[in-house]
Amino acid sequence: MDRNELIQTAHESAVTWARKLLVRNPNTWTILDTETTGLDKEAQAVQVSIINGAGDILLDNVLIKPTLAIPADAMAVHHITNTMVREAPSFPEVFPLIQKVVKGTLLIIYNTQYDLRILTQSGKAHGMGVPLGIEGCSCAMLEYASWIGDWDDYHSSFRWQKLQGGDHSSLGDCRATLDLIHRMAKG
Numbered sequence: 001m002d003r004n005e006l007i008q009t010a011h012e013s014a015v016t017w018a019r020k021l022l023v024r025n026p027n028t029w030t031i032l033d034t035e036t037t038g039l040d041k042e043a044q045a046v047q048v049s050i051i052n053g054a055g056d057i058l059l060d061n062v063l064i065k066p067t068l069a070i071p072a073d074a075m076a077v078h079h080i081t082n083t084m085v086r087e088a089p090s091f092p093e094v095f096p097l098i099q100k101v102v103k104g105t106l107l108i109i110y111n112t113q114y115d116l117r118i119l120t121q122s123g124k125a126h127g128m129g130v131p132l133g134i135e136g137c138s139c140a141m142l143e144y145a146s147w148i149g150d151w152d153d154y155h156s157s158f159r160w161q162k163l164q165g166g167d168h169s170s171l172g173d174c175r176a177t178l179d180l181i182h183r184m185a186k187g
Helices: 003-023 072-078 091-102 112-124 140-148 170-185
Strands: 029-036 045-052 057-063 106-109 136-139
Touching: 003 140, 003 170, 029 072, 029 091, 029 112, 029 170, 045 072, 045 091, 045 112, 045 170, 057 091, 057 170, 091 112, 106 112, 106 140, 106 170, 112 136, 112 140, 136 140, 140 170
Parallel strands: 029 106, 106 136
Antiparallel strands: 029 045, 045 057
């Protein structure tokens, strides 16, 4: 398969992925996003939102008190301050809500690897596991990269794209992910 065929096939596959999501019962799939203390191996969630496939809000910018301070560079991105989370519930208090909302659904995340790592790290900071009980998980970022089709020879994969339309709140980024799925489904 030559490069153009590869790009076309990947694009068509991403369109099919988006269309399959949109014909599912919207209550059978959810979109999750977190805002965090950073990007490193100790980073934790400070905000979480979840919507369903119809865009109904299931968790709305729920603040989470991390076990470590939010650094200035993270605050500059999402504008969540240490003062804002000082009285927020801890991850062990919020996790049962996350678990209840996503249980049995196909979970969609823009950069699945990152957000699942953040949930795991947040649980680990409290000595707990994070079993979600989901049907499965799919990465909207990888599908979008295939849909865009910007091939990177060095990495032998499609270049990841920034989430368009998000506002760096977890709810805003969930909505932007749903909008992206609708755009992809149009071909």
